[in-house]
Amino acid sequence: MNGNWLWDRDRLRVDWRASVGLVGTVVKYLSGAFLVPLAVALYYGEDVPTFVVSALLAIVVGVALERVDPDPDLGAREGFLMVALTWLVVALVGMMPYLIAGAVGTESALAQPENALFESMSGFTTTGATVMGEISFDRHSHALLLWRQLTQWLGGMGIIVLAVAILPELSVGGAQLMDAEAPGPGIQKLTPRIAETARVLWIAYLGFTLLEMALLYGLHLVGLAPNMGLYNAVAHPLTTMPTGGFSPEARSIEAFSGAVQWVIIPFMVAAGTNFALFWHCATGDPKRLLRDTEFQAFTGIIGVLTAVVAGHLFLGLGLQAIPADLSPFGGDIEGSIRHAAFQVVSIVTTTGYANMDFNTWSAPTKYILLFGMFVGGSAGSTGGAIKIVRWVVILKSLRRELFTTIHPEAVSPVRLGGRPLEERAIRGIYAFTLLYLVFFFVSVVLVVADAWRVGHFLSAFEAMSAVAATLGNVGPGFGQLGPMNSYLAFPATSKLFMVFLMWIGRLEILPVLVLLTPAYWRT
Amino acid sequence: MRVIIIGAGQVGSSIAASLADAHEVIVVDTDRERVDSLTYSLDVLAIEGDGTSLSTLREADIETADLFIASTDNDETNIVACATATAVSDQFTIARVKQTNYLETWNHTGGAFGVDFMVCTNLLTAETVVRIIGLPAAQDVDVFADGRIFMAEFRVPNGSPVAGQTVASADNFVELTFAAILRDGSIIIPEGETVIEAEDDLVVIGSSESTHAFAGDLAPGHTGDRQDIVIVGGSQMGVQTARLLEDRGLRPRLIEHDHERARELAEELAGTTVMESDATDREFLDREHVGDADVVIAALDSDEKNLLASLLAERIGVDRTIAVVETTEYTGLFEAVGVGAAVNPRDATAEEIIRFTHDTDTEKVALIEHGHAEVLEIKVDPDSILEGRPISESMADLPAQVVVGAVTRNGSIITPRGDTVLETGDHVVLFAETAVIDTVARLV
Structure with a gap:
């Protein structure tokens, strides 16, 4: 192939300069986000130069990219490229503080670029898988750990959604951009203007985050949460609402009291719910939430899985070995239900918090959690993985297949909440789900092979959990990459591969995959 | 009473025929031939013109009309005609429509479009x-x-x-x-x-x-609520029937041969099993056990196809067949050759409209044998010859072709005997031949 075709405007059907230019604009504005950790750094007197340099670097990169096309005209094709590139560039810019802090001050594992990129991508994609090694304020500054939380909050509702809400130049192609980024098949326009819809979503998101901060700090003030100080009360909602899962505490939510855990559960459920439903609740149709098929399925799955796991824990079957610092569950109703509910909700919504090391649970309960990693949140939520609405449609269309096998002439549309779905939409759902599973199996093989190459022992279960947790943006896996451990032991190649998995998982594969087809670049 | 009827089709002419004896009737139609034939066949004034144009309505002397009936085959024309009439005069307006969505709008808004009474053909059928x-x-x-x-x-x-x-x-x-x-x-x-x-x-x-x-x-052995019902043909009538059956908790089956239409219907009717097939495909009918159905309703787009579908259904063993027949003259013929029941949308529409043209005490009318006889519901008032007398006595004053069918008093049924004395406020359901209907209406 002629090497110059990329630069030949006549043969290339994608105006990639426009995409790059807009990515620059997004990055330029995103540099403002560094002000938050900078303020924290100034308050604690640590890591101030790290964030000053990072912010300046972000502005320089942003402005430089913007120069590629000062007057971008974004079409449908450029939209895909812009969304995919944005997430990649944002992760690259977001890794700067880790890299600088790791190299200059603490000499932590983050000094290696692949680790810094992993942590950054894991943050923005709300995965919550970590390679930080030892998480403590002795090793890392308050500012750096808060930046880690903030990346998840920014990525949760979506950087593009935020950009559409703020940047007027994205108003025309905005719906398509949001469609490429938002979880689930298709987006719901809540208002005539897409920027207004984006704002509504972000306001609901911000509202829930502030409410959770207030409740957590309130618990601290009334004495029910001794170690939930102001820093923790701000840091945790930033990773609950985006279903992220990062925590500045090494032992995640286990470090906090039962009351804190009970408060976090409903917020994880809300984060896994379609935010459009909250808008309908707020505008006077609260019954719509309960009538929604996906919400019913979502709460149903959580209820059933919680009951099964709680039963296991209550009967004492659910634990392989009882950790010394936790009282056994046998006969403890509150403890069994709390741990089951917290862990099931955390995994199904792809948050990835842990209120105990579920590595100590028995094999059946761990497999239930692995199954939960494929369920995912609702469409239009901040959750990852396959999404409940897709499973609902798949089950309904399979039932339809059984019916039409007996009655070949029957015309029976698949209905969702009473409304018939187009066959094209169903086909899209099948394609995505199949693609997701193919990626899962192929990736498991690659991860196992890569570990074997460097002589690192990895069980099949661990490898499956690693891929399911990164592709589904869940976070922790099982075994050596369990909730209290990290992904640090993987070879650099595996880490970079997982960065790729997190990236395509967040964008739901197709918008990235389409960039790899020749048809996309030419006619 | 001066009555203006827009549209001299089957519905319009049958209304005109039933009103012409007692009222002044003006019929408006765009078709020259229809206007001519009506002028000679009925004692009415027939005007050629567009019922939605003000000049035509003025020509028909709209200001002096008491009743305005728009009964063309086109829903929108009927609605616009009523709206125009209401804009210039204050007569009672009746619009005939086919589509139920207009009726829904009219019901929900408490009388939109300037229509005082709306008759929905599809729903009635x-x-x-x-x-x-x-x-x-x-x-x-x-x-x-x-x-x-x-x-x-x-x-x-x-x-x-x-x-x-x-x-x-x-x-x-x-x-x-x-x-x-x-x-x-x-x-x-x-x-x-x-x-x-x-x-x-x-x-x-x-x-x-x-x-x-x-x-x-x-017909012993044919009752039962859980009936297996098959509707052949996805016409508006078929869809409406399916919907009403769904409302009663039944799950009818509907057969439609057109691919697009079948999909459309399947999306619209959640409680109906829609099948895409030709209703005359024997192999299909056998495979789906259509012969075991209790009732087959033929609601295709032409009378001939409905006849064929009904007869085929009878042949493969269906207990009862009901066919929708657009042409009034065919209904008797259909029933004669073995179709269980033939339903004519125009009869249903005419019935509904005619009941408004009788005196106010007449609340409901049904046409028997396409107008040879009528069943009337009458509220007894003090002027009626029925009031305060035993039925046997008052019957002697009425023509012979009249039967008192049933009486309700204060909401409960009383069985009419010769010595039953009727009171003011009783509802009487009468059977009468059309020839004597105006005499009856006047006396009671």
Whole structure:
């Protein structure tokens, strides 16, 4: 192939300069986000130069990219490229503080670029898988750990959604951009203007985050949460609402009291719910939430899985070995239900918090959690993985297949909440789900092979959990990459591969995959 | 009363015919030939012109009209005509529509479009079909007195236990009156000794329970709520029928041959199993066991196809067939060749419109044998010859072709006997031949 075709405007059907230019604009504005950790750094007197340099670097990169096309005209094709590139560039810019802090001050594992990129991508994609090694304020500054939380909050509702809400130049192609980024098949326009819809979503998101901060700090003030100080009360909602899962505490939510855990559960459920439903609740149709098929399925799955796991824990079957610092569950109703509910909700919504090391649970309960990693949140939520609405449609269309096998002439549309779905939409759902599973199996093989190459022992279960947790943006896996451990032991190649998995998982594969087809670049 | 009728099609002309004797009728139509033929066949003023244009309406003297009926085949024309008429004058307006969505709008807004009364052909037809399904062997069913009284026209099946009995021995029901027997095109007012024959059309009036029980006697073994119903053809009428059946908790099947239309219907009708196939495909009918169905309703887009589909359904063993027949003249023919019941949308529409043109005391009308006879519901007022007298006495003052079918007083049914004294406020359901209907309406 002629090497110059990329630069030949006549043969290339994608105006990639426009995409790059807009990515620059997004990055330029995103540099403002560094002000938050900078303020924290100034308050604690640590890591101030790290964030000053990072912010300046972000502005320089942003402005430089913007120069590629000062007057971008974004079409449908450029939209895909812009969304995919944005997430990649944002992760690259977001890794700067880790890299600088790791190299200059603490000499932590983050000094290696692949680790810094992993942590950054894991943050923005709300995965919550970590390679930080030892998480403590002795090793890392308050500012750096808060930046880690903030990346998840920014990525949760979506950087593009935020950009559409703020940047007027994205108003025309905005719906398509949001469609490429938002979880689930298709987006719901809540208002005539897409920027207004984006704002509504972000306001609901911000509202829930502030409410959770207030409740957590309130618990601290009334004495029910001794170690939930102001820093923790701000840091945790930033990773609950985006279903992220990062925590500045090494032992995640286990470090906090039962009351804190009970408060976090409903917020994880809300984060896994379609935010459009909250808008309908707020505008006077609260019954719509309960009538929604996906919400019913979502709460149903959580209820059933919680009951099964709680039963296991209550009967004492659910634990392989009882950790010394936790009282056994046998006969403890509150403890069994709390741990089951917290862990099931955390995994199904792809948050990835842990209120105990579920590595100590028995094999059946761990497999239930692995199954939960494929369920995912609702469409239009901040959750990852396959999404409940897709499973609902798949089950309904399979039932339809059984019916039409007996009655070949029957015309029976698949209905969702009473409304018939187009066959094209169903086909899209099948394609995505199949693609997701193919990626899962192929990736498991690659991860196992890569570990074997460097002589690192990895069980099949661990490898499956690693891929399911990164592709589904869940976070922790099982075994050596369990909730209290990290992904640090993987070879650099595996880490970079997982960065790729997190990236395509967040964008739901197709918008990235389409960039790899020749048809996309030419006619 | 001055009545303006827009549209001289089958509905318009049959309304005009039934009103021409007692009222001044003006008919407007765009078709020159129709206008000409109407001028000679009926004693009405026929005007050629567009019913939606103000100049035509002025020509018809819209300002002096008391009643305005828009009954063309086009929904939008009818609605616009009524709106125009309302804009210039304050007569009572009636619009005939086919689509139910206009009726829904009209119902929800409490009288939109300047229409005072809206008659929905598709809904009326579907309602008639569903009522017929509810009564075995029935060809036509109508309800009176807020649904307490049923009027049913039965075709006595061959081999029915009732065939060969006298009326006196067949009538084992307190709340049931045998109003008429239609035999070979003539109307017989039955006496106790009249013998019922197979293939007779029997008109009965009575309570819902008695009517249903009699239907059970007439055709034993065909009752039951959980009926397997197949609708052939996805016309508007078919869709409406399916929807009404869904409302009653049934899960009908609907067969439509057009791919796009079948998909559309399947999306619209959540409780109906829609099949995409040709209804004359024997292999398909066998595979889906259509022959085992209790009722097959033919609602295709042409009368000929409906006839064919009904006869084929009869042939493969379906118990009852009901066909929608657009051409009024065919209804008798359909029933003669073996179709269980033929329902004419235009009859249903005309019935509904005519009831507004009778005096205000007449609340409900049903046409029997396409207008040879009528069943009326009358509220007794002090001026009526029925008031304060035993029925046997007042009947002597009425023409012979009149039967008192049922009476309700304060919401409950009382069985009319010769010595029953009627009071003001009673609702009386009468059977009368059309020839004497105006005399009856005047006297009672």
